[in-house]
Amino acid sequence: MNGATRDWMPSTSAELVRLRGRVLRDIRGWFWERDVTEVDTPALSSGAATDPNITSFAVRNGDTLYYLQTSPEFPMKRLLAAGSGDIYQVCHVFREGEAGTRHNPEFTMLEWYRVGLDMHGMMDDMESLIGAICAGRRRVGRSVRITYRQLMTDVTGLDPFGADEAELAGALDVAGVDLPKGLEGDRDGLLDLVLAALVEPTLDPEQPVFVHDFPASQAALARVRPGTPPVAERFELFLGGMELANGFHELADPGEQQARFERDLARRCADGRTAPPMDRRFLDALRAGLPDCSGVALGLDRLMMFLAGADSIRDVLTFDISRA
Amino acid sequence: MATYSTSEFRSGLKILIDRDPCIIVENEFVKPGKGQAFNRVRIRNLKTGRVVDKTFKSGDSVEAADVVDTDMQYLYADGEFWHFMVPDTFEQYAADANAVEVARQWLKEQDVCQVTLWNNSPLTVTPPNFVELKIVQTDPGVRGDTAQGGVKPATLETGAVVKVPLFVEEGEVIKVDTRTGEYVSRVKE
Numbered sequence: 001m002n003g004a005t006r007d008w009m010p011s012t013s014a015e016l017v018r019l020r021g022r023v024l025r026d027i028r029g030w031f032w033e034r035d036v037t038e039v040d041t042p043a044l045s046s047g048a049a050t051d052p053n054i055t056s057f058a059v060r061n062g063d064t065l066y067y068l069q070t071s072p073e074f075p076m077k078r079l080l081a082a083g084s085g086d087i088y089q090v091c092h093v094f095r096e097g098e099a100g101t102r103h104n105p106e107f108t109m110l111e112w113y114r115v116g117l118d119m120h121g122m123m124d125d126m127e128s129l130i131g132a133i134c135a136g137r138r139r140v141g142r143s144v145r146i147t148y149r150q151l152m153t154d155v156t157g158l159d160p161f162g163a164d165e166a167e168l169a170g171a172l173d174v175a176g177v178d179l180p181k182g183l184e185g186d187r188d189g190l191l192d193l194v195l196a197a198l199v200e201p202t203l204d205p206e207q208p209v210f211v212h213d214f215p216a217s218q219a220a221l222a223r224v225r226p227g228t229p230p231v232a233e234r235f236e237l238f239l240g241g242m243e244l245a246n247g248f249h250e251l252a253d254p255g256e257q258q259a260r261f262e263r264d265l266a267r268r269c270a271d272g273r274t275a276p277p278m279d280r281r282f283l284d285a286l287r288a289g290l291p292d293c294s295g296v297a298l299g300l301d302r303l304m305m306f307l308a309g310a311d312s313i314r315d316v317l318t319f320d321i322s323r324a
Numbered sequence: 325m326a327t328y329s330t331s332e333f334r335s336g337l338k339i340l341i342d343r344d345p346c347i348i349v350e351n352e353f354v355k356p357g358k359g360q361a362f363n364r365v366r367i368r369n370l371k372t373g374r375v376v377d378k379t380f381k382s383g384d385s386v387e388a389a390d391v392v393d394t395d396m397q398y399l400y401a402d403g404e405f406w407h408f409m410v411p412d413t414f415e416q417y418a419a420d421a422n423a424v425e426v427a428r429q430w431l432k433e434q435d436v437c438q439v440t441l442w443n444n445s446p447l448t449v450t451p452p453n454f455v456e457l458k459i460v461q462t463d464p465g466v467r468g469d470t471a472q473g474g475v476k477p478a479t480l481e482t483g484a485v486v487k488v489p490l491f492v493e494e495g496e497v498i499k500v501d502t503r504t505g506e507y508v509s510r511v512k513e
Contacts, residue, residue, distance in 0.1 A: 053360055097331050097382070098361070100353025180362065180379045192359030193379065200356070220358050236357050246357055273383075 011320045016308055020316070023133060023304065024090065027110060030132050036086040036112060041075035043068055043092065047279025050264035051220065055096040056276055057105075067276055068094035071297055072111050073221065074282040077250070080113055080293060081285035088112035090300065101312040102242055102302065104321050110303075113295040119233045119249040120145075122294035123210050126237060126245060130208055130303075137307050140239070141207035148214050148231075152191075155199045160191055160215065161229045168194060188217050205241040212236075221257070222248035237298075240306035247296030254286035326388040330363040330380050338370070338391040341378065345370040345389035345442045353382065370440065370447055371422075389442065396439045398431050406431065408439050408446070419446035427451045429484035430502045451502045456511050457481050458497050465490030475507075 010017065031038065048056040048067035056067040069075075072089050079087055093109045114125060127143050134140045152160040156171045163171075168190040169179050177197045183189045203209050212235035216224045219232035233249035251257055261278040268275045304316040314320035328339060333351040340346070346367040355361035361382035368375045370391065380386070396408035396417065405418035406428065417439060421428075423446045427437065430451040438450040462478035475487040478498075486500055488507045499508040 051358055053355070053358060098353065098355065099331075100351075103353055103355065176377070178377070178379055180381045181384065182381055183360075186360070189360040189381070192356045193362060195359070196354045196356040196362065197364070197379070218357075218359065243357055 007323050010318050011314045011323055012316055012318055016304065016316055017318060019307065020304055023307070026133055027090065027129070030129055031088050031112070034086070036088050037084065039076065039079060039084070039087045039089050041072050041079070041089065045069060045074065045279065046277070047074065047282065048276035050261045050268070050276070050278055052264050052267045052271065055273065057094050057096050058276070070095050071109060073295070073297070074279045076111060076113060076295070077290055078282060078285040080115070081288050081290050086112070086114050099321055104301070104313050104317060106321065106324070107313070108300040109297050110300050111295065111297040113250070113293050115291045115293045117294045119212060119235055119247065119294055122247050122249070122296055123212070123235055126247065126296055127208065130239070133303065134307065138309070139206065141204065143208035143210060145210040145212060148211050151199060151211055152194065155202050156194060165190060172197065188215070191215065200238065200241065203238050203241065205239070207239070209238040210235050211238065219251070219260070220248065221251050223251050240302070242302050242305070244302050244306070245296050245298040247294060249294045250290065252286060252290040252292065254283055257286055258283055327385040328388055329385050330382045333363055333365060338389040339367070340387040340389045341367060341369070344372070345391050345447065349375065355382070370442070391440060391442045391447065393438050393440050395436050398433060398435050398437055400433060406449070408437065408449070411436070417441070417446050419449055423447060424449045429482055430455050430500070432457060432482060453501065453503060454499055454508065455502055456497050456499050457484070459488070459492065459494050462488065462492065462494050465492065
């Protein structure tokens with residue numbers, strides 16, 4: 001090759017470039033038929049996600065620091081509070097340090113909100129969209145819904161709401177998964193590893209599985225439904241052996257939202273991570289009033305992986321991070 | 325002390341695990357939902373050859389193993405150690421029996437091998453992919469049997485025993501693939 005490199009070329013195939021174009025057209029058609037408005041919000045924001053496990057890219061405009069969105073959630077909710085009605089968006093989002101066979105630091109998200117729908121209504125919506133996009137492309141089984149508690153109990157024999165840290169660590173040990181340093185007393189971290197290492201591999205890759213009612217400590221931006229124990233009205237969709245989407249019955253209480261942001265930031269500081277400013281304008285929008293709604297974010301690249309039967313996200317990206 | 329963050333993990337990276345030098349064979353980044361991210365890593369212990377799976381919290385660091393591969397010429401064995409030399413600098417290194425366990429049956433004086441140094445002492449020795457060695461003992465073959473693809477054992481000058489075609493004779497030099505231990509061809513001198 002006379003020393004010339006070939007990394008100018010796409011990491012995907014011409015066929016998959018075309019497939020993505022057609023999938024995007026079908027997604028837009030699906031929302032058009034349901035009178036959901038496509039919106040376009042800024043990727044830069046002066047406030048950032050406070051999520052303890054997600055890191056935003058910080059960029060400068062002169063002396064002012066901005067953050068690249070890790071999801072379009074805050075500006076989309078500001079639109080909802082301003083009276084937009086049902087909206088959706090297809091956009092690029094950015095998460096620092098996330099790279100692997102299912103992760104790229106920059107990826108495409110399909111996010112949408114439905115006013116007046118609860119968590120189960122949103123799962124119905126998602127099921128219908130997945131069916132429409134997969135039709136004629138890849139067969140999918142009937143979707144099932146299972147609570148987080150039931151799924152974890154079925155696979156590990158442990159009740160995720162009752163088991164203590166030692167029992168969770170024991171379940172990992174029995175399965176031959178060594179315990180990473182610093183995870184011993186971290187309950188949510190242990191639950192995350194059990195879910196990723198023990199539970200996910202048991203799910204049928206051909207069947208959409210909706211897991212819902214997460215522990216309240218993992219509510220993120222979802223409402224918590226009181227009860228014993230209280231649970232987060234949050235769901236995740238698993239398909240093709242991957243987590244494809246995450247949805248919430250959206251938290252609308254500004255006081256509770258601010259308290260969660262503050263807790264997140266304290267956790268980030270304790271973990272030695274950066275603590276970016278919380279999004280003041282988003283909190284102001286909640287104070288003005290967010291309509292009762294549910295929302296979901298779907299990783300479009302992973303949906304493409306499922307449709308194409310691809311093993312790595314790079315196979316469906318035009319140019320993955322190593323070629324960006 | 326050099327360290328690597330999990331974000332630098334990739335196949336081939338050499339790290340210290342439980343004070344042993346290891347090489348990363350596979351690295352998978354996993355992150356459930358909005359939860360904690362992990363690197364699930366398959367590593368091979370360079371001392372024992374054992375392959376094990378380890379899990380790290382993403383963002384954690386591990387100590388780098390000071391392991392380098394250097395091409396060296398094999399000089400001689402003194403009964404206890406096998407001696408190698410870096411051709412450019414004439415620097416010499418002595419490898420023990422553990423380090424040459426796999427390579428020793430292919431080592432011929434003056435051949436260039438890859439010596440893996442850990443903290444500047446030989447950890448493993450990898451012979452050239454192909455070596456040319458003289459047959460010191462093999463039974464005479466019967467011409468005509470070659471059509472059946474018959475083979476016979478032959479002992480080489482280094483002590484290694486390989487299967488050779490029946491037409492190959494004692495005293496001949498043959499080319500052997502050290503990765504499979506298989507005969508490749510006769511070498512005309």
